[in-house]
Amino acid sequence: MHRATTADLPAIEAFLAPRVATSMFLSGNLRDFGLGRDQGNDYPKSMVLWLSETAGEITGVIGYAAAGYVVFEAPALTPAQYPAIRKALYGRKLLGLNGAVDQADHLVAALDLPCHNAVMDEVEPHYHLRLGDLTLSAGLGQLRPADAQDLPLLAQWRLASEVEILGARDTVENRDRALASLQELLAADRLRVLELDGTVLAMTNFNAALPAIVQVGGVYTPPDMRGQGYARRAVALHLAEAQEAGVTEAILFAANPAAARAYEAIGFAPIGGYRIVNFDPGITLGET
Secondary structure, eight states: OEEOOGGGHHHHHHHHGGGGGGOHHHHHHHHHHOBOOSSTTSOTTOEEEEEEEETTEEEEEEEEETTTEEEEEOTTOOGGGHHHHHHHHTTOEEEEEEEEHHHHHHHHHHTTOOGGGOSEEEEEEEEEEEGGGOOOOOOSOEEEEOOGGGHHHHHHHHHHHHHHHHOOOOOHHHHHHHHHHHHHHHHTTOEEEEEETTEEEEEEEEEEEOSSEEEEEEEEOOGGGTTSSHHHHHHHHHHHHHHHTTOOEEEEEOSSHHHHHHHHHTTOEEEEEEEEEEEEEEEETTOO
């Protein structure tokens, strides 16, 4: 494995393009923020990348985002590469990693992660939709872009979702991170709310986006409003909006059976499993 430079970017993008369904965080971060310099002032989603190659062709990309996440697309990863991965990532803070389950299993083994201490270590169903097959059903509420006045409420929802689904703790650090994430989504025009008579019912966003494909994330409805199809309607309307802008595909992960049923109802079909491992507080790689 060797450290990627800007000269490698065309080959990296060519490698990722046909594998975009399992590499949206990696592909989206690379498109939006590029390569980091591996310094303390790097933007949280900028990445340092390492490449594995065979006969001059890329076979895998392992990335480390400055915020503390490992992102990757490495379908040919083997145990022989584990020492190189450990060496590359040694001493870095890790909040989590996620990816196609077989690849994530390799990364967990390569880094010898103490998953017994993880606040979340689950495999979620991974879904795909061609937007030509999107089903829009009747329902209450209108979708609109979120605005700055929504952020206090949505930040509460974001943290509540992360506590419920990701095992996060209710801490000042996590509150700040939730708000910063929403501010970023707002600035990128990827954050939407479903509203009825002035009341916000649900939220949704695209947590990664490329010209032809988006990854849905951050879907949330408060517990007392669930079971009425609000989240499903919010996601469907956001995707219909994206389709009008030229997007042709979408992917997402379902956190529970109710979410899976809602996504299947608007046309999503399962394509595999996606393993998510989160630590809170984070750990230091090589010190476990």
